[in-house]
Amino acid sequence: MTAIEHTRPRRRSDAPAxxxxxSTDSGEIELNATAYAIWELCDGETTVTEMVExxxxxxxxxxxxxxxxxxxxxxxxDRAGLIDWxxxxx
Amino acid sequence: xxxxxxxADERALIRAALRALLQRDGASEVVAECTTGVEVVxxxxxxxxxxxxxxxxLLDAALISEVKASNxxxxxxxxxxxxxxxxxxxxxxxxxxGYLSRLHHPEDLLDAIATVxxxxxxxxxxxxxxxxxxxIHQRRExxxxxxxxxxxxxxxVEVLGCLCEGLGGDDMAERLYISAATARTHxxxxxxxxxxHSQVEAAALARRxxxxxxxxxxx
Numbered sequence: 001m002t003a004i005e006h007t008r009p010r011r012r013s014d015a016p017a018x019x020x021x022x023s024t025d026s027g028e029i030e031l032n033a034t035a036y037a038i039w040e041l042c043d044g045e046t047t048v049t050e051m052v053e054x055x056x057x058x059x060x061x062x063x064x065x066x067x068x069x070x071x072x073x074x075x076x077x078d079r080a081g082l083i084d085w086x087x088x089x090x
Numbered sequence: 091x092x093x094x095x096x097x098a099d100e101r102a103l104i105r106a107a108l109r110a111l112l113q114r115d116g117a118s119e120v121v122a123e124c125t126t127g128v129e130v131v132x133x134x135x136x137x138x139x140x141x142x143x144x145x146x147x148l149l150d151a152a153l154i155s156e157v158k159a160s161n162x163x164x165x166x167x168x169x170x171x172x173x174x175x176x177x178x179x180x181x182x183x184x185x186x187x188g189y190l191s192r193l194h195h196p197e198d199l200l201d202a203i204a205t206v207x208x209x210x211x212x213x214x215x216x217x218x219x220x221x222x223x224x225x226i227h228q229r230r231e232x233x234x235x236x237x238x239x240x241x242x243x244x245x246x247v248e249v250l251g252c253l254c255e256g257l258g259g260d261d262m263a264e265r266l267y268i269s270a271a272t273a274r275t276h277x278x279x280x281x282x283x284x285x286x287h288s289q290v291e292a293a294a295l296a297r298r299x300x301x302x303x304x305x306x307x308x309x
Binding site for chain 2: 033034036037038039040041046050051053054055057058059060
């Protein structure tokens with residue numbers, strides 16, 4: 001059992017095509033800019049904690065709010081079948 | 091309240107275009123135009139603006155920290171020539187709150203100003219992932235350097251301090267009441283533990299990461 005903060009989400013190789021919200025091309029899944037940036041970080045090496053800490057340097061919100069936002073994005077990516085986890089979060 | 095803006099760009103034509111854009115419909119008030127870093131510092135002190143729009147040609151590492159020291163609520167938006175991940179990271183590191191390039195739409199600058207005034211960073215959406223990755227790599231490097239520094243003995247930390255002061259082997263030996271040969275051995279150990287190849291590199295690393303700033307609190 002691993003706390004989600006220490007897990008390393010990774011992009012699924014069999015995931016549908018992903019586009020950033022800014023793209024004008026057609027695609028199967030369109031993400032907003034923040035979700036797309038988080039998805040890009042899902043390389044199987046970067047931990048959720050690292051994603052949250054880096055985001056805290058850019059966004060003026062309490063740490064727990066940013067952590068909850070990042071987790072919500074990852075949940076959304078997971079549900080959409082775009083990522084899986086190097087280790088399953090608890 | 092209308093935000094007050096200082097424009098900094100060497101080129102009069104660009105300043106005039108930016109002024110027209112920013113003052114359109116009373117969106118903001120341009121209180122000063124500057125062409126050098128010195129003028130920027132003076133204008134920020136004189137006019138207490140909310141935002142500084144700074145051309146990247148005038149950016150230097152000290153400028154943003156200097157103007158922010160005199161006006162803590164100031165937000166800085168840097169205009170680059172074209173989008174560049176490395177320069178974006180440098181801008182963020184220097185304390186910029188917003189970054190966009192001249193290739194972006196003029197409305198994006200208005201967006202950037204509104205965003206930084208709201209307390210958030212403004213980064214072009216297509217560069218957000220790259221910037222987050224850069225910040226993560228920097229933090230990893232920082233952690234790795236600090237972890238290597240923790241392996242230095244108290245004497246080796248003193249030796250590193252001497253290197254930062256530019257002391258040579260004989261002066262270092264005299265300062266630390268050790269022989270020159272012992273000083274040389276300590277220096278070699280410091281280089282090895284910090285994984286650097288020269289005394290200059292060790293001193294630069296110590297300065298860049300503030301390794302000697304809180305030596306007193308070291309376990």
